[in-house]
Amino acid sequence: MSTNIQNKPTVLVLSCLGGASHETAREAIEASLNDRFTFHVYYPFKDLVLSQFFDIENAYNTAAAWGFSKTLNFLQRFINTFIGSPCETKVQKVFKRLLDTHKPKCVVSLVPVLNKFFIPICQERKISYCLMPVYDDPDHWFTGLEEIKSFSPNTTLTYFHSGESKKILLDKGVPCSNIQGLKRPIHPKFLKKMPDKKTLCKELKLPYKRHSILITYGGAGSTRTQKIVALLAQQSFKKRIHLIILAGKNNRLKKRYEDLCNRLNLSATVLGFTQKIDQYMRASKILIGKPGPGIIFESLTIYRQRQKPFLLLDTGGILSWEERHVEMTENIGIGKAFMDTTFIEVFQTALKKTNPPLKESSPIKNPIEDLATIFNKTA
Numbered sequence: 001m002s003t004n005i006q007n008k009p010t011v012l013v014l015s016c017l018g019g020a021s022h023e024t025a026r027e028a029i030e031a032s033l034n035d036r037f038t039f040h041v042y043y044p045f046k047d048l049v050l051s052q053f054f055d056i057e058n059a060y061n062t063a064a065a066w067g068f069s070k071t072l073n074f075l076q077r078f079i080n081t082f083i084g085s086p087c088e089t090k091v092q093k094v095f096k097r098l099l100d101t102h103k104p105k106c107v108v109s110l111v112p113v114l115n116k117f118f119i120p121i122c123q124e125r126k127i128s129y130c131l132m133p134v135y136d137d138p139d140h141w142f143t144g145l146e147e148i149k150s151f152s153p154n155t156t157l158t159y160f161h162s163g164e165s166k167k168i169l170l171d172k173g174v175p176c177s178n179i180q181g182l183k184r185p186i187h188p189k190f191l192k193k194m195p196d197k198k199t200l201c202k203e204l205k206l207p208y209k210r211h212s213i214l215i216t217y218g219g220a221g222s223t224r225t226q227k228i229v230a231l232l233a234q235q236s237f238k239k240r241i242h243l244i245i246l247a248g249k250n251n252r253l254k255k256r257y258e259d260l261c262n263r264l265n266l267s268a269t270v271l272g273f274t275q276k277i278d279q280y281m282r283a284s285k286i287l288i289g290k291p292g293p294g295i296i297f298e299s300l301t302i303y304r305q306r307q308k309p310f311l312l313l314d315t316g317g318i319l320s321w322e323e324r325h326v327e328m329t330e331n332i333g334i335g336k337a338f339m340d341t342t343f344i345e346v347f348q349t350a351l352k353k354t355n356p357p358l359k360e361s362s363p364i365k366n367p368i369e370d371l372a373t374i375f376n377k378t379a
Contacts (some may be wrong), residue, residue: 009105011375012098013041014118020218020248021134022110024294028185029108032368037375040102044114047091092117099125106375110134116144119155128154128377132182135293136328137321138165146172154377158182160293180374183367184293189278190301191366200283204276207242210267211351214284214309216246216277218292223253224314226260228288231343233264237351243268244280278302284309286350291318291325291337303334310350311335312343 013029016022030039095118099107106128109115115131122129133141138159145157151174158180159165169179194200201208213232215225225245232238243266247254254272261268274280281287281302287309289295299311313326315337329335338346 008036008038009375010038010040010102012102012104012107013039014044014107014109014111014114015041016045016111017043018045019292021292021294024187024298025110025132025134025185028187029368029371031188032185032366033372033375036372037105040098040104042095042098044091044095044111044118047094092121096121099127106130106377108132108371108375112137112141113143115142116147119145119148119151123150123152123155126152126154128156128375130156130158130371130374132158132371133160133165134184135321136160136165136324138168140321141165142168142172145169145174148173151175151178153177156180156374156377158374160184180370182370184297185368185371186297186301186366187278188366190298192278194279194282197283200279204269204279204283206244206269206283207267210242211240211286212242212244212280212284214244214246214280214287214289216248216287216289216295217314218248218290222290224290224316225253225257227340228314228343229257229260229264229266229268231340232347233266235344237348238266241267241351244284245270246274246277246280247272249273281309282306286310286312286347288312288314288347290314291322291329293325296325296329296334300332300334312346312350313337316340 011033013026015026026041033039091114099121104127107118107122108130109118110132112133119129119131131141136159142157142165151157155178157169157174157178159169160181160183166179166181170176195203198208200206201212206212215228217224225247229243229245232241232243243261245257245261245268247257247270249272251272254270257268257270261270271280278298281299285308287295287299289311291313296311299309302309311329311334313329313335315326316339318326326337330337336346336350
């Protein structure tokens with residue numbers, strides 16, 4: 001058995017703990033391909049010069065939890081400018097040391113901005129490199145790529161949705177042969193056949209005769225949840241719904257949500273971080289949250305299997321890189337956007353009617369085999 005493990009090619013994954021999108025993509029890749037590859041992970045933002053002064057990832061999660069979207073939009077632009085200076089030798093040194101230690105066949109990057117430092121190192125060492133954006137914001141993800149003089153055949157730059165992304169890469173001088181469209185990877189648990197709703201509700205201890213409403217705002221949680229819950233508590237239909245509220249890893253918010261639901265006499269299940277998100281999604285009629293790519297593609301997978309849950313995307317305090325996701329969700333037909341002033345109207349409409357058929361009816365494709373091919377590229 002140990003020999004088999006040693007014979008598996010190694011993949012070094014570059015990820016980020018700011019927000020949930022990077023880690024959910026990493027978990028999906030590893031869960032799908034861990035029988036064929038050995039994975040190691042590196043969080044490069046922790047080694048930035050800027051991180052000597054404050055924790056970038058923790059600052060992002062705190063701002064997201066408290067709804068400071070303008071701060072996040074500014075922070076993104078600031079980091080792009082700051083990292084444009086040639087001062088990230090520490091990141092490069094740590095990266096080279098990891099390449100020496102793990103000897104990966106491929107490096108897959110799930111992080112923006114920093115790729116201009118890593119791609120030349122991998123090309124010099126003839127290591128395959130795959131840049132895989134986890135959300136649709138090409139200006140952020142492809143920062144600095146125009147500084148790379150040439151791209152070797154085993155360097156692959158992918159995009160998962162917008163044709164604009166491909167155009168930006170071409171404008172930055174990236175050869176067409178190095179660009180590949182690639183759907184976002186999906187965790188295998190979202191593709192498994194699950195029991196019927198009655199059995200699922202019994203297993204999860206949810207009331208079967210009520211409509212389950214899942215509220216999730218990412219791994220850090222969000223104070224936006226409190227506003228949504230307070231609005232629902234004022235409605236006459238509140239006795240027909242059961243709230244499933246995810247607080248992520250924020251224990252203070254979890255306690256606050258529990259106290260709020262008790263005070264407002266709402267039927268609710270309040271959870272911290274859970275590995276059963278796929279099951280709670282399948283049991284829910286409506287999912288309320290921010291327009292993050294992970295929850296959209298996971299919902300789309302389940303929607304195509306069971307025609308639920310219907311997504312209600314909160315655009316109050318939307319982040320600049322999430323705007324494209326809202327348009328994509330409405331175009332496909334799996335959800336609607338709302339502001340504070342339109343939430344109840346949009347919610348009632350979603351609660352009353354059966355979910356409409358998808359405007360885009362093609363089956364969901366998990367791009368795992370495409371990724372495996374990229375990982376196995378050689379110089």
